[in-house]
Amino acid sequence: xxxxxxxxxxxxxxxxxxxxxxxxxxxxxxxxxxxxxxxxxxxxxxxxxxxxxxxxxxxxxxxxxxxxxxxxxxxxxxxxxxxxxxxxxxxxxxxxxxxxxxxxxxxxxx
Amino acid sequence: xxxxxxxxxxxxxxxxxxxxxxxxxxxxxxxxxxxxxxxxxxxxxxxxxxxxxxxxxxxxxxxxxxxxxxxxxxxxxxxxxxxxxxxxxxxxxxxxxxxxxxxxxxxxxxxx
Numbered sequence: 632x633x634x635x636x637x638x639x640x641x642x643x644x645x646x647x648x649x650x651x652x653x654x655x656x657x658x659x660x661x662x663x664x665x666x667x668x669x670x671x672x673x674x675x676x677x678x679x680x681x682x683x684x685x686x687x688x689x690x691x692x693x694x695x696x697x698x699x700x701x702x703x704x705x706x707x708x709x710x711x712x713x714x715x716x717x718x719x720x721x722x723x724x725x726x727x728x729x730x731x732x733x734x735x736x737x738x739x740x741x
Numbered sequence: 742x743x744x745x746x747x748x749x750x751x752x753x754x755x756x757x758x759x760x761x762x763x764x765x766x767x768x769x770x771x772x773x774x775x776x777x778x779x780x781x782x783x784x785x786x787x788x789x790x791x792x793x794x795x796x797x798x799x800x801x802x803x804x805x806x807x808x809x810x811x812x813x814x815x816x817x818x819x820x821x822x823x824x825x826x827x828x829x830x831x832x833x834x835x836x837x838x839x840x841x842x843x844x845x846x847x848x849x850x851x852x853x
Binding site: 640663665667672673674675676677680720724725726727728729731732733734 | 782
């Protein structure tokens, strides 16, 4: 039972455009959501998070949106840069569990 | 502040050999965990610990043992390596279970 789903294994965008990465979850007990970024041969690094009491959180070029009724969150990167090319993992936390999605590989083309 | 450190970075084992993957953190985090990452499978939880002396199984615990004698260290033991354990292993820590986790750089393991 996959509680956190990232349905797009990969995404390719042009430098300067917007990247939108999507994530769906099934467990209504999740109340805290995170995005991690992972470069090859490195560990995942925390990028941005959002609590279920908010619907938007912004940090520089990165914005996370949460739609609780749809059990959907998204990560927007504007503008996208080649250095953003990485695998992005969505994660959801609740009831002392942290569950990861399978990741989306983002490629930003110069 | 080194964060989460893992050793070794890379290891080759023969089937049936045993080894220990080391993990240490200097952030005084109570929660520590081990994940494996395989292509198309994301991050799968192997074992976790909510504090010194307390460990529990995650999603894929078979073939692995853990112990937590100190807050800082959380080694992962492979008792008899199998080719199916070829993977990249990540250790992570956080203040509490379900909190923001901080990952180590990973150990690449190849079992022949």
